[in-house]
Amino acid sequence: MENLSSEEKKKQYEAYVNQVTPKHSLPMNMLKAFLVGGSICTLGQGILHLGTERFGLDDTEAGTWCSLLLVFLSVLLTGFHLYAKIAKFGGAGTLVPITGFANSVAAPAIEYQKEGQVFGIGCKIFTIAGPVILYGIGSSALLGLIYYIYGLF
16 A cells, blocks of 8 residues: 555545445435325325314314324334334435424434433424424514515505
């Protein structure tokens, strides 16, 4: 290795990097995300349909139960360490808003529970979801203000 020139070292290093870098197929990743995200949405639509048709709920009640059940299933799968496996396969397809958000809250809570209720769960529960909440509230307040000012004219 000592006798190799700088250029040869660069080529060897580049060959090594190419060898160990995982190869990704964009069309395959998109298909997996579509299948996983579509399955989550299909499950939600099935819950809505079941709620309105089978249990006679109105649309609002069925939507509430759908949200509750999807959050519950997401947290349950996170607790059994299955959501991460689904996310590894489906990638962005698991970011369907309600299930992805529930996972982003539950995962840190489960990971840091050993540190206690206050300094573990209490401090770490929103490490992932916190910025989403912050910027969601901030942007909606800003857009509400713009909408209000627009309505004055």
